[in-house]
Structures are given as C-alpha cells and as structure tokens.
Amino acid sequence: MTSIVEFLHALGHYNFLQSALMAAIMVGIMSGIIGSFIILRGMSLMGDAISHSVLPGVAVAYMLGVNLMIGATTFGVIAALLIGFVASNSKLKNDTAIGIVFSAFFALGFILISMAESSTNLHHILFGNVLAVSDSDLLSTFVVLAIVIVFVFALFKELQITSFDEVFAKSYGLNTSIIHYGLMIILTLVTVSALQTVGIILIVAMLITPAATAFLWTNRLVYMLFVSSGVGAVASIVGLYLSYTMNWASGPAIVLVAAIIFLISFVIAPKQGILAKLGVKNVKKA
Amino acid sequence: MLQINDLTVAYSNVPVFTDLSVNFSPGKITGIIGPNGAGKSTLIKGTLGLVRRSGNATLNGTAINRVRQKIAYVEQRAALDLTFPISVFEVVLTGTYGKLGLFKSPGRKEKELATDALKQVNLSEFKNRQIGELSGGQLQRVFVARAIVQQADVVILDEPFVGIDMKSEEEIMNVLRGWRDAGKTIIVVHHDLNKVAAYFDELLIMNHGVIDHGPVATVYTQENMARAFSADLSAVLFNKRAGA
Ligand SMILES: Nc1ncnc2c1ncn2[C@@H]1O[C@H](COP(=O)(O)OP(=O)(O)O)[C@@H](O)[C@H]1O
Ligand SMILES: [Mg+2]
Numbered sequence: 001m002t003s004i005v006e007f008l009h010a011l012g013h014y015n016f017l018q019s020a021l022m023a024a025i026m027v028g029i030m031s032g033i034i035g036s037f038i039i040l041r042g043m044s045l046m047g048d049a050i051s052h053s054v055l056p057g058v059a060v061a062y063m064l065g066v067n068l069m070i071g072a073t074t075f076g077v078i079a080a081l082l083i084g085f086v087a088s089n090s091k092l093k094n095d096t097a098i099g100i101v102f103s104a105f106f107a108l109g110f111i112l113i114s115m116a117e118s119s120t121n122l123h124h125i126l127f128g129n130v131l132a133v134s135d136s137d138l139l140s141t142f143v144v145l146a147i148v149i150v151f152v153f154a155l156f157k158e159l160q161i162t163s164f165d166e167v168f169a170k171s172y173g174l175n176t177s178i179i180h181y182g183l184m185i186i187l188t189l190v191t192v193s194a195l196q197t198v199g200i201i202l203i204v205a206m207l208i209t210p211a212a213t214a215f216l217w218t219n220r221l222v223y224m225l226f227v228s229s230g231v232g233a234v235a236s237i238v239g240l241y242l243s244y245t246m247n248w249a250s251g252p253a254i255v256l257v258a259a260i261i262f263l264i265s266f267v268i269a270p271k272q273g274i275l276a277k278l279g280v281k282n283v284k285k286a
Numbered sequence: 287m288l289q290i291n292d293l294t295v296a297y298s299n300v301p302v303f304t305d306l307s308v309n310f311s312p313g314k315i316t317g318i319i320g321p322n323g324a325g326k327s328t329l330i331k332g333t334l335g336l337v338r339r340s341g342n343a344t345l346n347g348t349a350i351n352r353v354r355q356k357i358a359y360v361e362q363r364a365a366l367d368l369t370f371p372i373s374v375f376e377v378v379l380t381g382t383y384g385k386l387g388l389f390k391s392p393g394r395k396e397k398e399l400a401t402d403a404l405k406q407v408n409l410s411e412f413k414n415r416q417i418g419e420l421s422g423g424q425l426q427r428v429f430v431a432r433a434i435v436q437q438a439d440v441v442i443l444d445e446p447f448v449g450i451d452m453k454s455e456e457e458i459m460n461v462l463r464g465w466r467d468a469g470k471t472i473i474v475v476h477h478d479l480n481k482v483a484a485y486f487d488e489l490l491i492m493n494h495g496v497i498d499h500g501p502v503a504t505v506y507t508q509e510n511m512a513r514a515f516s517a518d519l520s521a522v523l524f525n526k527r528a529g530a
Contacts, residue, residue, distance in 0.1 A: 164366065
C-alpha cells in the first residue's frame with residue numbers, strides 16, 4: 001500500500017509521470033473504442049498487421065526528420081491497400097495475404113530502424129517507453145483521441161451497419177470501402193499513439209483485450225464502446241503504476257493488467273462467461 | 287417496372303448466365319424458382335450491383351445505382367454474426383439509414399417507423415432482445431420489418447422461408463400481399479415448389495438463364511419444370527397435383 005502512496009506522491013511531483021499517465025489513459029480510451037470495431041468486424045489479425053506495418057514508416061520518418069504520424073500513416077495505409085489487393089487478385093485468403101504483407105513490412109522496418117537509430121530506441125518502439133512521453137507527444141495523442149471520437153460520433157451508424165451487415169449497407173448504396181479504409185487510417189493513427197505506451201508488438205493487445213472484455217459484458221454497441229474504453233483506461237493506469245513501482249516495461253505491464261481484467265470477466269461475465277454457462281447448464285438440468 | 291437488360295455475371299470467368307433480360311412488374315409478387323446453383327441469388331446480386339457484372343438494371347428507366355433508396359433487399363440467410371451487440375429494434379432502425387444519409391442519426395420519425403414495423407410483424411415485445419436471442423422465423427421477420435422501414439417500391443427477398451416456422455411464413459406472406467396490393471414490385475426467390483401456385487402471381491423459372499417467365503398459370507407447366515429441374519421431379523410434382 002505504501003507504494004500506492006508513493007506513486008501518488010510521485011505523480012504530484014514529477015511532470016514526466018503526469019504526462020505518462022495522461023498519455024496512457026488517452027491511448028487506453030482510443031484503442032478501446034477502435035478495438036471494439038476491429039473485433040466486431042473480425043479484423044483482429046488486420047489490427048495486428050497494421051500496427052506492425054507502421055514500423056518502416058516510423059523508420060523513414062526518423063531518417064527524414066518528418067512527423068512520425070505522417071510516416072506511420074503512409075505505411076499503414078499502403079499495407080492495408082496491399083493486403084486488399086493481394087487478397088482480391090489471387091486465390092489467397094485474406095489472412096494469408098495479411099500474414100505475408102505484415103511480416104514483410106515489419107522485417108523492412110526492423111532493418112531500417114537498426115540502420116537509422118540505436119538499439120535502445122528500437123527496444124522502446126517495440127515495447128513502449130511511456131515515461132519518456134514529451135509534451136508534443138501528449139498533444140498529438142490528444143489530437144488523435146479527438147479525431148477518434150469525432151470519427152466514431154459522426155459515422156456511428158455507418159460503422160455499426162458495415163460491421164454488422166455489410167451486404168445490406170452496400171445494397172442501400174453506402175460506399176463500404178471508404179468506411180473500411182477510413183477505419184484503417186484511424187487505426188494507424190491510434191497505433192502511432194500507442195507506440196509510446198505499449199510499443200508496436202503489444203498494440204494489438206490494447207485493441208483486442210479491452211474490447212473483448214467489453215463484448216462479454218454488453219449487448220449494445222454504445223455500451224460496449226464505453227466499457228471497452230473504460231477497461232483500456234483502467235488497465236493503463238494500473239499498468240503504469242506497476243511499471244513505475246516494479247520497474248517493469250510499461251507495455252507488458254499494461255497489457256498484463258488488461259489480460260487479467262479479461263480473465264476475471266471471462267469467468268464472471270453474464271454473457272458467455274464461464275459461470276453464466278454453468279448457470280445455464282444447471283437451469284437446463286433442473 | 288424493374289428492367290434487367292443483357293445481364294451477365296461470371297465468377298472467376300465461369301459465367302452463371304449470359305445476356306439475361308427480364309422485366310418485373312409492379313403490383314405483382316413474382317417468384318423466382320430453379321435448381322440449386324441455377325443463379326437465382328446471382329441474378330439478384332447482379333441486379334443490385336453487388337457483384338461484378340455487365341449489362342444494366344433500371345427502375346422506371348433510371349439506373350439502379352441512382353435509385354437505391356427505392357429498393358429493399360432481404361439477403362438469403364445472411365451470414366451475420368448473431369452475437370453482435372445490437373438489439374432487434376436497432377436492426378430494424380438500420381432500415382432508415384439509406385434515406386438518412388451520412389452523419390445524421392435516426393430521430394423520432396425514424397424510431398416511430400421502426401416501432402410500427404415491429405408491430406406489423408408481431409415482434410413488438412421482442413424489441414429490446416439481442417438479435418441472437420430469436421428463433422429463425424422471428425429473425426427473418428426482423429429483416430422483413432427492416433424492409434418495411436425502408437419504404438421501398440421494390441422489395442427483393444432471397445429464400446425468405448428457408449428454415450422458418452409456418453406462422454412466420456404466413457405472417458411474412460401477409461406483409462408481401464399487403465405490399466403487392468399497394469402496388470409495389472415484390473420478388474421472392476423460392477425453393478418450395480408446392481407453394482408456387484398459392485404464393486405467386488408471376489413466375490420466373492431459371493437455370494443458368496431464363497427458362498420461362500409469365501403468369502403462374504401459363505408458365506408453371508410440367509414441360510418447363512422438366513427443363514429447369516428434371517423430368518422425374520417434374521413428373522412427380524404434376525402427378526401429385528393432378529391426383530390431389
Ligand atoms: N461468390 C461466389 N464465387 C464463386 N462462385 C459462386 C459464388 N456465388 C455463387 N457461385 C456459383 O454460381 C452459381 C450460382 O449460384 P447462386 O446464384 O447462389 O445459385 P442459387 O441462388 O440459384 O442457388 C453456382 O454454381 C455457385 O456455385
Ligand atoms: Mg441462392
């Protein structure tokens with residue numbers, strides 16, 4: 001318990017810790033929101049692919065001295081387009097196309113980064129270094145969060161119907177590709193923001209685990225978005241606390257907390273929870 | 287009038303049908319029958335531009351693409367994720383999305399439409415259920431309710447009665463008859479040949495192309511059914527009818 005007091009004390013005194021906390025919370029919220037759509041669309045693998053595919057963009061941005069967001073978004077979108085192109089112009093299934101494209105991008109990024117920067121930086125990019133969040137990082141994270149919220153608010157019904165029933169959406173004339181690629185662009189922005197808190201390797205966990213947890217607890221999309229971003233935020237706070245006090249890397253700490261919340265939900269959640277299922281069996285027996 | 291002109295659809299270079307032309311009249315329920323794989327669903331998807339195609343489809347002379355709000359489509363046993371966090375009412379409400387356009391969310395008027403539509407298919411008490419907590423027949427009625435909400439001039443249903451209970455089938459038929467009497471164009475892909483005479487005004491018989499098309503009384507013949515299906519099946523079908 002003393003460590004919690006210490007953590008709060010440190011929070012009051014150190015700017016870097018405050019920035020880290022704010023960044024982590026914002027990333028938890030945005031990845032919870034976007035992650036909900038990712039899992040509902042059955043695109044978990046795509047989320048993983050896009051997040052890995054931004055690596056060469058990060059490297060190129062370093063080399064050229066341009067904004068990380070621009071480099072990362074460019075490569076994220078190229079990867080998304082390439083995956084779509086390979087899948088629709090060959091006999092290969094979507095997940096195969098994803099596997100090929102993202103591993104190639106990741107490998108390219110890995111080599112570019114090692115050429116451009118020292119290995120500590122690579123380690124931070126891969127596993128996150130939330131304690132090094134700068135003011136400008138904080139600002140861009142805030143901008144991305146605002147974009148995510150505006151995007152989901154403005155296109156809520158389009159995101160809902162294309163996730164639930166894409167054929168119907170097409171039949172009434174909605175351009176579903178625009179929604180898809182819009183979501184991919186937002187996903188790359190979220191990825192870049194999450195780069196600093198959890199790192200590229202574990203971003204997919206922030207997209208999937210809180211959303212999957214919320215899915216177990218809710219029956220309505222709106223509630224799912226709130227619960228998912230709440231779980232993401234709580235995991236970020238607790239993970240940051242563990243990271244600070246135990247001197248763990250921030251990414252793995254945050255992701256582990258999220259996984260534990262999921263595990264608890266998996267056992268006790270009303271929808272598809274283990275206990276709920278046992279309950280159903282007992283009722284049926286009776 | 288829904289007009290389909292020289293429609294050709296192929297999947298990976300194997301054409302399902304070539305240069306298919308057919309017209310569907312308003313104020314009629316037209317059944318589309320034909321063996322499995324005959325291209326019935328493909329005809330619908332080609333008409334709606336949901337698959338790559340050549341040729342064109344028009345509604346009263348205007349390309350389908352520009353009058354999508356006038357057409358409602360109930361997909362064949364949609365491969366939907368029934369665990370999706372959406373309620374019965376919310377699904378029906380999605381029927382208003384086309385007319386609403388981007389950025390606008392459904393308001394009171396749209397919600398009233400959805401409430402009325404659920405009443406018409408006798409599902410009012412299920413409105414807050416999650417979509418997966420319904421029987422097959424109830425689920426199909428939800429999609430019919432969504433079509434009601436679309437207030438379309440043309441309604442196309444692909445095998446709506448597969449795997450559903452008699453009561454739901456009757457209720458859906460009643461909705462279709464109401465639409466027909468209101469002058470809408472109703473198209474139903476159908477598999478149960480015993481119901482053909484009872485359900486449809488017109489019939490399109492197909493097997494990788496049009497075998498025949500016209501009033502049920504004139505085109506539902508042993509000869510046509512033998513051409514579309516098989517001589518054996520046709521013989522059984524018509525002997526039974528003659529004997530009954
Ligand atoms: N997406 C697809 N890709 C490849 N072939 C398809 C596809 N959809 C349908 N087919 C083929 O096209 C033919 C017509 O299919 P369909 O229109 O679904 O028939 P029906 O609805 O009359 O049973 C079938 O041989 C089917 O196997
Ligand atoms: Mg079919």
